[in-house]
Amino acid sequence: MSGIESPGVDGGGGGRGGRGPAKLNPADKKQLKQHPVSLSRIAALFAPHKGTIAVVVLLITAASVVGLAQPFLVRAVIDDALPNGNVRLLAFLTAAMVGVAAVTSAIGVVQTWLATAMGQRVMHTLRVNLFTHLQSQSLGFFTRTRGGEVQSRLTHDISGMQSVVTTTATGVASNLTTAVATAVAMVALSPGLSLISLIVLPPAIWLSRRVAKIRREVTDERQRELAALHTQVEEGLSVSGVRLAKTLGTIPRDASRFTARSEKLVGLELRSQLAGRWRMATMQIVFAAIPAVIYLAAGFPATSGGMTIGTLVAFTALQGTIFRPVMGLLNIGVQWVTALAFFSRIFEYLDLVPAIKAPEHPVRLDPATVRGEVRFEGVRFAYDGGPDVLHGIDLTLSPGTATAVVGATGSGKSTLASLLPRLNDVSSGRVTIDGVDLREIAPEDLARIVGVVSQDTYLIHASVRENLLLAAPEATDEQLWQALAAARIADSIGALPQGLDTLVGARGHRFSGGEQQRLAIARTILRNPPVLVLDEATSALDNTTEAQVQAALERLSAGRTTLTIAHRLSTVENADQVVVLDAGEIVERGTPARLREAGGAFARLAARSASIPAAGTGILQ
Structure with missing residues (x-):
């Protein structure tokens, strides 16, 4: 702005x-x-x-x-x-x-x-x-x-x-x-007095503009300082800002900056008010001088032209109006x-x-009849014309099966997951559901077919009920509680005084990270999509809660096609197939047991995670 x-x-x-x-x-x-x-x-x-x-x-x-x-x-x-x-x-x-x-x-x-x-x-x-x-x-x-x-x-x-x-x-x-x-x-x-007005008006206008310009410059500087002050207030007094200040110990420094800006505003306000006072004084002089000149001219026979008192008053009123x-x-x-x-x-x-453009003539798919066969065919992807992040991915997710994608950080796991809900579009190749290219499916249909729970949960500043109803506006309270129970958070919400009407707070800060994650999972469960994308969906949960939610997700994924982006070894144990990515390429695929026996990339990732303390949920990095 x-x-x-x-x-x-x-x-x-x-x-x-x-x-x-x-x-x-x-x-x-x-x-x-x-x-x-x-x-x-x-x-x-x-x-x-x-x-x-x-x-x-x-x-x-x-x-x-x-x-x-x-x-x-x-x-x-x-x-x-x-x-x-x-x-x-x-x-x-x-x-x-x-x-x-x-x-x-x-x-x-x-x-x-x-x-x-x-x-x-x-x-x-x-x-x-x-x-x-x-x-x-x-x-x-x-x-x-x-x-x-x-x-x-x-x-x-x-x-x-x-x-x-x-x-x-x-x-x-x-x-x-x-x-x-x-x-x-x-x-x-009065033609004569009109001519005199033409002589008086330009210097009066110039004087007014000159004084007003001085005040505007001071006002502009004051507005910039106010904007900086408002920005500091917005950043420093938000939930995240206060947390950052407390954890970094910047409260005294922030207070000092705020004090300096506030003191500067005192001086600017004084200058602005004085400039405004000078402007008002100038305008008062101008508006006193103009009729004075007119009255003076009307008093001389050479310039009055036999003007009546009524004409003089009327002319003076008009002359003041034209300014x-x-x-x-x-x-x-x-x-x-x-x-x-x-x-x-x-x-x-x-x-x-x-x-990402919506198709002009979309192929209509009914989520209730979608089988859920997902294919990545020769998929390549690059961000903003940069180097390819994914290189020729060919992958099939059979209907009702669970596929886990693992790999080191930067291997392209989350990028691959983002292609299925069309958060990004392939650079070449295609992704299909039941043989239909995603680019031919209407966005609203795709959103009903593919459900996403990501590592980055987002809850709006509203009640628990309103957050859940985003997924299914017509859902009853009974259905909401069922979804919360499936996500293992119904007891926590039920124990709150306001229950479903509890305000989640800005970005969900009313709840812990794990609780936010489970609310997001409940929201996706409520949507009941035939295809699920779980992008490190349990990463914010403790071991006990993760096991509970993972068990719920496994039950719910029965009959659904599930693509799981996993960092934890426990997440992939029951997958029908595991895909190992390295630098944007598939280097291994198969069941967890067969990949361990093969002694390849997955076995090395699993061995590395097993060496980490509390290894039951080791990190696949």
Whole structure:
């Protein structure tokens, strides 16, 4: 996020109480240079709302024109109604003044409603499209991209874009119509004083922009320090951050950094407030000087032109009104670049081509009738165009059998497992289920066919029940308890005061690592897939609990095709076949007993694990 400050409703005008001129953010220019934005693409977003846009423009123009009646009504009151004691005319003029205010206010409400509704609909479309598009990206995208960056574009950039676009668009129309209509009215009232105004206005605008620029620079620095402070708060006060600080003993150092940043903010806030005070003082001088010059000119016969008091008052009111829209129009360029930068950041993500694409004409598979025969045929895989991690893998998993894949760290075990649920796609070759290439199966069907329990469990910040229902939204409480019992965690959940309604906490921190793993296993059990991928699923469990969960998994895998990525020797003992990977190649395969007898790679791994203390669950490394 670039930290862009959106302009105000009046387009960033520097009028009374205005925000001053916008400042071009260098990050916006860089973003647009790297990822240019097509104006036709932006127009296409608003094309369905052409009628609304036309109505909004008409309302803005109408409000500007109607509002200009006020000075003329004031002139008539001062020059005609009051001097002549015409009560009837006075009543009519004052009623008209109230009526004009009411009409412009009503128009403003309708205009705001239409513009905001239109902007929100466009943002809704973009937000949904971006979210669904990002979900279609491969895991590689998320490992390369900071999570905060993704969230920033999805939330802050889209909301910021809506603010900039709607205020810029309405601001341009409003400021332009107001400035033109006001200038015409001023000339109609007094051509001479209008000429004087043209001389006074430029230096007044320059002075206001100069003072506002100073404050903006201080404000920008303050915002950067605030962002750094917020980042430290977010990182330091999260569960993981507090745990890291306590275990590394960085609490005094973190407190010192926080104190230094907070003290710096004190000075920046003082400078910002003083600069703001100078800006307000400057604006007060400007708004006192402009009517003073007008009154002075009206006092000289050479420049007054026989002007009446009512005309002078009306002209002064108009002259003060024109300052704000002119300042707003001067900021259009910066606002436009800001809006384009927001679009650029969003379109940059929307233009990402998913590495894993859903099939246009998927082959429909019913999980209830899938036999579960899995084949890896000539599979090769490389990350991001790098060297191959898997080399020509040919492997068959017969329906209802259990296959364990073992090997040293970096041999390609987890990469092989990631291909079955299509978390990654093969570089060449293919993976099939019942003879159907995974790339021809709809993602939602594949998710019902292949269940995954990985070493990295993830639980959402919700109740146990809600976490389980992710797998089977229609499941009953009885089914939830059955799944928990199968994963050997039903007793633990049942002993909690809130049971299934217990909040698991951020990323499941309410529970131990082993409990998190068993909840994830229960979730997959509940989904009842015909094919299971267990990527070191029991790695976080102690020996006793691992044995219990392994026994449950073995019972549940009966009739299912199971691919187990194993580090522990105990995990592979009952496998129908063991596959040994080395540097991305299959070097051995067979039953555990036959591979031991062969005295090859598996036998060496088993012997090495047996030499480790507490060898019953030795590590196959």
